[in-house]
Amino acid sequence: GAVVSQHPSWVICKSGTSVKIECRSLDFQATTMFWYRQFPKQSLMLMATSNEGSKATYEQGVEKDKFLINHASLTLSTLTVTSAHPEDSSFYICSASLAGFSYEQYFGPGTRLTVT
Amino acid sequence: GQNIDQPTEMTATEGAIVQINCTYQTSGFNGLFWYQQHAGEAPTFLSYNVLDGLEEKGRFSSFLSRSKGYSYLLLKELQMKDSASYLCAVRDWGAYGGATNKLIFGTGTLLAVQP
Numbered sequence: 030g031a032v033v034s035q036h037p038s039w040v041i042c043k044s045g046t047s048v049k050i051e052c053r054s055l056d057f058q059a060t061t062m063f064w065y066r067q068f069p070k071q072s073l074m075l076m077a078t079s080n081e082g083s084k085a086t087y088e089q090g091v092e093k094d095k096f097l098i099n100h101a102s103l104t105l106s107t108l109t110v111t112s113a114h115p116e117d118s119s120f121y122i123c124s125a126s127l128a129g130f131s132y133e134q135y136f137g138p139g140t141r142l143t144v145t
Numbered sequence: 146g147q148n149i150d151q152p153t154e155m156t157a158t159e160g161a162i163v164q165i166n167c168t169y170q171t172s173g174f175n176g177l178f179w180y181q182q183h184a185g186e187a188p189t190f191l192s193y194n195v196l197d198g199l200e201e202k203g204r205f206s207s208f209l210s211r212s213k214g215y216s217y218l219l220l221k222e223l224q225m226k227d228s229a230s231y232l233c234a235v236r237d238w239g240a241y242g243g244a245t246n247k248l249i250f251g252t253g254t255l256l257a258v259q260p
Contacts, residue, residue, distance in 0.1 A: 061246055063246075063247070063248070065250075070255075071252070071253075072232060072250045072251060072252050072253040073188070073232065073234075073250045074250070075247065075248065075249070075250075078247060120185070122187050122188075124248075126246050133178075133190055133193065134246065134248060135190075136180075136187040136188050136189070137187055138186065138187050139185070139186065139187045141185070
């Protein structure tokens with residue numbers, strides 16, 4: 030099946046610094062990638078939808094200047110958390126779909142971000 | 146607004162059958178998914194329903210009633226490894242004026258399987 034990777038799997042950073050998380054589709058071309066955030070014991074909250082070659086669409090309440098998303102190719106999307114604060118500590122998960130209306134999203138293994 | 150409800154926690158016995166319910170109220174509907182998620186890991190796909198009825202896949206079955214905004218996931222012959230969170234997700238349609246592959250997740254149900 031389709032494989033999605035994320036890097037890094039975990040990261041610890043100091044408050045005020047920026048962190049970049051990569052999401053790659055390893056064996057297929059992903060027209061659309063999605064970024065989710067998950068706090069402990071809560072469900073996945075969609076942050077933004079990323080389409081290759083165009084600007085990301087952010088969900089209501091998600092600051093686009095704080096969470097920068099770039100989808101420069103059909104196999105790579107990046108999420109940069111700028112000026113991270115402890116409240117940004119969370120589990121960030123990306124997913125990719127084969128085509129815009131594919132019936133399934135393939136999830137990456139997630140990135141655990143801890144901001145100290 | 147968008148609302149997807151699931152029980153927060155459930156407990157069942159190894160070898161038994163458990164049904165996890167999901168009710169939804171969304172602006173659009175283009176299919177319902179069930180995912181399994183172990184702690185600290187990404188969700189893994191279990192099932193997909195877009196038409197009313199039952200979809201069976203080994204020990205897992207999923208049912209959908211679009212008129213009632215209702216789905217359930219049925220797990221048979223429970224095993225200890227089935228202890229996980231089970232996420233119900235609705236694929237939106239038309240929220241931005243057209244088709245979309247956006248998923249709206251429910252709160253998740255934490256299932257504990259006991260010996």
